Amino acid sequence: MTTAGEICTRAARTLFDETNTRWSEPELLEYLSDAQREAVNLKPTAYSKSEAIPLQPGTLQALPAGAVALIDIGGNMGADGNTPGASITQVDRTILEAVRPGWRSSTPNISAKHYLYDDRDPTAFEVYPPQPDPAGHVQATFAAEPPVLAATGDTLALSAIYDTALYYLVLSRAYSKTSGTQDFNKAMGYQQIAHQLITGRKVTKQELHPEQVQERTKR
16 A cells, blocks of 8 residues: 555655655645545545445435445345345435335335435435334445545555556645745646546546436436
């Protein structure tokens, strides 16, 4: 795994500032933390977690603190969060409402059959049927906010395949700094290269579950 120091050192060398005179080490670490978050905003799967999360009674649910967006709900995990159960499929809201108009007031069941998701509210989702009280758990995969980098020895949260993109984003921030070395053309150029490396030929929405893509396309 790559450390923050490796990227910061590489950037400082390119900036001809290996002694961290113009850009201090804490400053470059801040840029790198921002770069990781920017990468996740562009490509949700750049840093994701998969874990059993507790549900709340009813239909409306929320992702854990630090989550950025839902990627998928895999299946039920029982009352204790450790008992794998039936799979859960995503369903189109209009289809569910056409078949069961009063689905939110259906008989509660700890085993969810479907989930509904709208990326305009990225950290929330609904389940059908409603959860009882106490509620169960589901296996959720979600994009998460990368931890802040506090020291050069900290390991990057993102895979090494994003190292070059993060390096370019650090350079972009460095050249945006108000100083005698400020250069917006370089800043924008490095940012564009980084974005291309992160997204490739994919559009951000293609990182979502297939049913989520279909739902977004309708809007």
